[in-house]
Amino acid sequence: MFIQIPWFLFRLWKGKKGIRRNGSGWVKKAESLCKYEDVISKLTSMKEQRVKEFLANLISFNNTYRVNASRSVNIRRIANDLKHNRNLRLSEFIIKSTLKLKINDDFEVNSKKLLAEQGVYPVIEREIFDETAPDIVIAKVINTYMGDEQTTDIQYINGELFRGEDLYKNGRIYSIDEIHTELIEYHNQLILLFESLQKVMDEHVELNPQYKNINLKSTSYNMDQFFKSSTN
Structure with missing residues (x-):
């Protein structure tokens, strides 16, 4: 909207080549060629103070x-x-942990130590069964413990793979x-930008019922009551 x-x-x-005002589809063509750099370049040459x-x-x-x-x-x-990830990593919900496995009651595996010393890590697979047919396996849940991070992949029998590591790839x-x-x-800054654009429009648009007498106000909201404990 702002450009x-x-x-x-x-x-x-x-x-711009191919644009003829009031020609067939001219608005769509002009819109498709609207680029931030071109708008900035052309507005720079204008002398109006509000512009x-x-x-x-x-x-x-x-x-x-x-940017x-x-x-x-x-x-x-x-x-x-x-x-792209359909998820956000929030620090409030990340708990660092180390997987420890005890084998035959006398051999303990520490996942962080195993990764650091030997470059290997535990992987645990579990099967998912069809709810209506308990004997039919439809997927595998693959838990991978690599240092402090745990990822969970779901491998479906039909070939689909949902990779848990995709949630962590950007870090x-x-x-x-x-x-x-x-x-x-x-x-708040978006409102200020809109108001400065509105001033530009006011000088060139005689009647604009949609934007008449607009009064936008900055706001804030305290979310402490939802995420912070009331006790020390």
Whole structure:
């Protein structure tokens, strides 16, 4: 929205090959060619003060919250982890553990020591049976204990494999407080960016019922009652 509105408002798509205003499918074509870099380049040449302010806010927002390798927690990275891994690793729910196996009551295997000294690790497999046909195996649950990490894979008889290690491949561990703080900050800065864009639109759009008299307010929410104990 923040790049498409100025892209169409100021007709920044002009000069792009294959776009003829009011031609068949011209809006879709123009939309598909809308790129952040092109919008920034064209807005940079504009002299209006409100456009300059919006441009500065847009660049700052993009560099801080979208493309920022030095920011350990950002919304884009969280969204990508959820999209690709369908999961987030939260420090509050990670408990370091060591598997110990006792064989024949006299030989004990320590998984961390085994990995460090011999480069091997225990793997335990269990079968999953069909609920309606208890004699039929439909999958295997494979628990792998490698040092401090435990992964659980599910190997179905039909060939499907759900790999537990996919949850750990990026190595990112978040805390609930970090995510909550980032969400609040992102939300507040997004509102400021929208307000600066709205000021640009106000000078060029005479009547816009959808955005008339909008009043957006920053907010915060205390989640301590859900995650912190009331006793010391």
